[in-house]
Amino acid sequence: xxxxxxxxxxxxxADPEMPLLWALRDVAGxxxxxFGCGIAQCGACTVLVDxxxxxxxxxPVGSVSGEITTIEGVAAxxxxxxxxQQAWVEAQVAQCGYCQSGQVLAATALLKANPAPxxxxxxxxxxxxxxxxxxxxxxxxxxxxxxxxxxxx
Amino acid sequence: xxxxxxxTFLFGSAAVAGGFAVGWYMYTKPYPNPLEAKPGEGVxxxxxxxxxxxxxxxxxPRAEMGQGMLTTxxxxxxxxxxxxxxxxxxxxxxxxKAYYNSAMLEEGAPFPAFDNSFVAETMRGLQGVVAKFLxxxxxxxxxxxxxxxxxxxxxxxGARLMLVHAAADEWGVAAASLRTENGKVIDPALGKxxxxxxxxxxxxxxxxxxxxxxxxxxxxRYLGKTQPKLDMEAKVTGKAQFGIDVxxxxxxxxxxxxxxxxxxxxxxxxxxxxxxxxxxxxVVNLGTGYAVIAGNTWTAxxxxxxxxxxxxxxxxPATTEGVFAKIEEALASGEGFAMRSDGETPADAAARGExxxxxxxxxxxxxxxxxxxxxxxxxxxxxxxxWCGNQAPTSIVQQAAAVFSIPxxxxxxxxxxxxxxxGRRFETDFSILAARVAKDTDGKPVQVAWTREEDMRHDMYxxxxxxxxxxxxxxxxxxxISFRSASQSVMASAFGRLEGAMTPPGPDKLIVDGLWDQPxxxxxFHVTGVPVDLAIPxxxxxxxxxxxxxxxxxxxxxxxAAASRQDPLEMRLKLMANHAPAVGVLEAVKQMSGWDTPxxxxxxxxxxxxxxxxxxxxxxxxQVIQVADTDAGIRIxxxxxxxxxxxxxxxGNLEAQMMSGIVYGLSAAMGEEITFADGMAEQGNFDSxxxxxxxxxxxxxxxxxxxxxxxxxxxxxxxxxxxxxxANAIFAATGKRVRKLPLSSEVGFA
Numbered sequence: 001x002x003x004x005x006x007x008x009x010x011x012x013x014a015d016p017e018m019p020l021l022w023a024l025r026d027v028a029g030x031x032x033x034x035f036g037c038g039i040a041q042c043g044a045c046t047v048l049v050d051x052x053x054x055x056x057x058x059x060p061v062g063s064v065s066g067e068i069t070t071i072e073g074v075a076a077x078x079x080x081x082x083x084x085q086q087a088w089v090e091a092q093v094a095q096c097g098y099c100q101s102g103q104v105l106a107a108t109a110l111l112k113a114n115p116a117p118x119x120x121x122x123x124x125x126x127x128x129x130x131x132x133x134x135x136x137x138x139x140x141x142x143x144x145x146x147x148x149x150x151x152x153x
Numbered sequence: 154x155x156x157x158x159x160x161t162f163l164f165g166s167a168a169v170a171g172g173f174a175v176g177w178y179m180y181t182k183p184y185p186n187p188l189e190a191k192p193g194e195g196v197x198x199x200x201x202x203x204x205x206x207x208x209x210x211x212x213x214p215r216a217e218m219g220q221g222m223l224t225t226x227x228x229x230x231x232x233x234x235x236x237x238x239x240x241x242x243x244x245x246x247x248x249x250k251a252y253y254n255s256a257m258l259e260e261g262a263p264f265p266a267f268d269n270s271f272v273a274e275t276m277r278g279l280q281g282v283v284a285k286f287l288x289x290x291x292x293x294x295x296x297x298x299x300x301x302x303x304x305x306x307x308x309x310x311g312a313r314l315m316l317v318h319a320a321a322d323e324w325g326v327a328a329a330s331l332r333t334e335n336g337k338v339i340d341p342a343l344g345k346x347x348x349x350x351x352x353x354x355x356x357x358x359x360x361x362x363x364x365x366x367x368x369x370x371x372x373x374r375y376l377g378k379t380q381p382k383l384d385m386e387a388k389v390t391g392k393a394q395f396g397i398d399v400x401x402x403x404x405x406x407x408x409x410x411x412x413x414x415x416x417x418x419x420x421x422x423x424x425x426x427x428x429x430x431x432x433x434x435x436v437v438n439l440g441t442g443y444a445v446i447a448g449n450t451w452t453a454x455x456x457x458x459x460x461x462x463x464x465x466x467x468x469x470p471a472t473t474e475g476v477f478a479k480i481e482e483a484l485a486s487g488e489g490f491a492m493r494s495d496g497e498t499p500a501d502a503a504a505r506g507e508x509x510x511x512x513x514x515x516x517x518x519x520x521x522x523x524x525x526x527x528x529x530x531x532x533x534x535x536x537x538x539x540w541c542g543n544q545a546p547t548s549i550v551q552q553a554a555a556v557f558s559i560p561x562x563x564x565x566x567x568x569x570x571x572x573x574x575x576g577r578r579f580e581t582d583f584s585i586l587a588a589r590v591a592k593d594t595d596g597k598p599v600q601v602a603w604t605r606e607e608d609m610r611h612d613m614y615x616x617x618x619x620x621x622x623x624x625x626x627x628x629x630x631x632x633x634i635s636f637r638s639a640s641q642s643v644m645a646s647a648f649g650r651l652e653g654a655m656t657p658p659g660p661d662k663l664i665v666d667g668l669w670d671q672p673x674x675x676x677x678f679h680v681t682g683v684p685v686d687l688a689i690p691x692x693x694x695x696x697x698x699x700x701x702x703x704x705x706x707x708x709x710x711x712x713x714a715a716a717s718r719q720d721p722l723e724m725r726l727k728l729m730a731n732h733a734p735a736v737g738v739l740e741a742v743k744q745m746s747g748w749d750t751p752x753x754x755x756x757x758x759x760x761x762x763x764x765x766x767x768x769x770x771x772x773x774x775x776q777v778i779q780v781a782d783t784d785a786g787i788r789i790x791x792x793x794x795x796x797x798x799x800x801x802x803x804x805g806n807l808e809a810q811m812m813s814g815i816v817y818g819l820s821a822a823m824g825e826e827i828t829f830a831d832g833m834a835e836q837g838n839f840d841s842x843x844x845x846x847x848x849x850x851x852x853x854x855x856x857x858x859x860x861x862x863x864x865x866x867x868x869x870x871x872x873x874x875x876x877x878x879x880a881n882a883i884f885a886a887t888g889k890r891v892r893k894l895p896l897s898s899e900v901g902f903a
């Protein structure tokens with residue numbers, strides 16, 4: 001099966017029923033996408049398909065036709081962090097970090113669709129992404145900062 | 154502090170049995186350094202490697218599970234070693250006695266943190282000695298900074314001195330004439346310098362100085378200031394490696410299904426349907442469950458679903474009602490132990506006022522780390538390697554050695570980042586299960602990843618608890634007060650899981666932590682703990698006894714304030730007037746929250762503020778929470794938190810830890826609960842055991858204070874006051890007193 005992941009075509013030997021999460025992690029070797037619940041309740045497995053957030057743990061790999069972006073593909077090829085990632089570093093968001101791949105991708109999708117989100121837009125877009133370390137206040141700050149930075153460029 | 158029952162306490166007695174026979178001599182002998190120098194490298198103490206290319210690597214002896222210790226511990230070394238913190242490398246330490254944690258056991262001494270008496274200090278010191286004998290390399294009890302503060306600064310200072318002396322020898326000058334700067338030794342007189350890398354191999358041959366002077370605080374460059382996290386970039390790019398991300402050549406993937414009636418056997422299992430599925434390598438019968446080994450995790454999980462095993466009955470009551478009936482029975486008539494028995498009881502003082510009584514309750518709780526339990530294991534003959542995120546690598550070594558009857562030296566533990574710990578990864582079960590599964594892979598490594606359901610149904614839960622509180626309120630205020638708190642003993646359960654370890658006799662003070670150890674200056678104060686005999690596995694859940702008892706005492710203090718028409722914050726100020734750190738944090742949240750300004754109810758039904766205080770893990774924390782009662786339910790609007798940690802090593806991280814503890818505590822307070830039916834936990838995933846979501850998260854403001862004479866911890870102390878402060882705020886807003894956790898049992902949340 002051929003997939004476009006982070007700008008590259010890759011060929012995977014996987015059952016089309018296999019969730020995209022496990023195809024990425026166990027077959028393609030991209031472990032940045034995390035397993036949290038398996039039933040689309042926590043958002044740790046969030047990836048982008050054609051820029052839209054998708055819960056990869058319940059998405060059969062065979063059903064994906066668009067271009068996939070995982071956390072490994074968010075920074076530029078030379079390693080320069082995206083505006084969202086930079087905002088995350090500046091706000092010192094991550095604690096354990098396990099949910100942050102999903103958080104960064106959810107925020108990336110939000111700001112692409114809505115570059116100037118209100119606080120309630122942020123809450124709504126991000127409420128599907130659980131964080132047990134309680135980094136929410138800093139996530140909010142980082143999304144606001146990234147939004148400002150994007151507006152200024 | 155009056156009479157306290159000081160017979161045998163669990164940590165002390167276990168440790169004495171294992172340790173003091175060896176004598177004081179052992180204490181003065183350092184443990185061997187587990188690090189071996191590679192060519193061109195100098196190893197300085199068990200914590201520092203410096204290579205000839207000037208790479209400085211800090212060997213971090215504690216878990217990094219979000220609490221920021223990777224950075225703060227590295228900062229302690231960098232401070233004294235005089236290197237650029239931003240450019241150092243870090244690695245997690247191997248399992249070794251050299252990395253023991255003494256502060257964790259000191260917290261186990263039966264003296265409250267505000268007791269600075271000779272006896273209390275001596276006992277704490279003894280427990281530290283005991284910790285060395287036990288040589289537990291563990292991350293828990295909010296103890297990492299307290300334990301490492303002297304140790305790691307001394308390691309850095311000692312290494313720096315060795316490098317300076319090596320340079321002095323090289324140049325034939327006096328060491329005292331040299332100085333260091335950012336990884337270089339400099340001779341100001343000759344205008345020469347040598348990098349640490351150039352000196353490392355030779356310098357490391359010198360004897361580690363035993364007595365080094367540490368920088369005074371005024372000269373600190375990193376400590377006392379917020380440091381950017383060394384792991385932040387790795388955690389926003391997906392590069393940080395958690396246990397579940399370990400990938401090895403020829404690695405297999407497996408999952409386990411254990412009897413959800415915890416501890417009971419599997420009576421039958423037909424592995425046929427699983428073996429018929431393509432990609433399944435093997436099904437392993439584990440006695441109390443089974444593992445499926447496959448070429449990838451999804452195949453293993455799908456095949457595990459296809460097996461329909463028969464499970465034996467649980468060794469504990471099948472329902473929540475049955476479990477709590479046992480707790481209630483213990484509360485009513487079980488034999489208790491007194492942890493505070495000062496002066497008169499409420500019965501003694503009954504004639505002097507009005508009696509008020511209340512019963513409080515707290516549920517069983519899962520840890521629900523974001524990363525489900527997992528470990529990767531590989532056997533080479535009788536040598537075992539385990540890769541996992543864990544809070545206690547030496548416990549894994551000891552347990553594996555006992556379970557598999559191999560020497561401890563044959564077990565290697567490679568520690569990764571932890572996707573949450575909260576006490577769950579203090580346990581060894583997930584590591585041992587992986588090692589058992591790896592027995593069936595012909596020497597190939599196998600990663601054993603649990604489903605979320607497996608994780609939630611095979612937790613060592615925060616124990617459910619009941620507490621009866623009683624007070625007599627008279628003309629002098631609180632004439633007498635008593636608490637009787639009943640729950641399973643976490644220590645007995647945890648010790649019971651360790652092979653070859655005897656469950657120590659004596660009371661488990663964790664049952665009453667948060668009640669007996671609070672700085673309320675009341676002459677007539679009684680606290681009794683009642684252990685409940687139940688076989689549900691219980692464990693260390695963020696703040697442990699301080700996760701439920703503060704809800705009991707701080708809710709009751711609020712009830713006393715209401716009954717005696719006092720302001721609940723002013724009443725606490727009065728009762729703790731002799732403790733400057735308590736007064737400091739209460740005054741701080743009073744000011745931060747605008748406590749004395751009236752609240753409006755614009756756009757909502759009503760608003761209210763609640764306050765709570767708790768001294769835990771050496772840190773004094775007060776919180777005020779503001780809630781609004783809305784048509785959609787209770788909305789938590791603001792949390793103001795003041796924490797006195799004595800010495801604030803990293804203010805930004807302390808803020809993050811307080812926020813984290815608050816969100817964890819409020820998540821539990823709002824709706825978390827493990828209930829039992831048919832002997833199994835009814836909750837298996839985040840659809841039935843949810844946590845606070847972004848949209849529910851209040852604005853949190855944190856102030857860090859340093860009035861306390863001793864350094865306190867940070868990972869846990871934010872949690873305890875959050876639950877009662879929320880209940881007290883709900884009372885203030887609605888007049889409804891909820892005495893049962895989770896509060897969702899009686900109120901709805903927006």
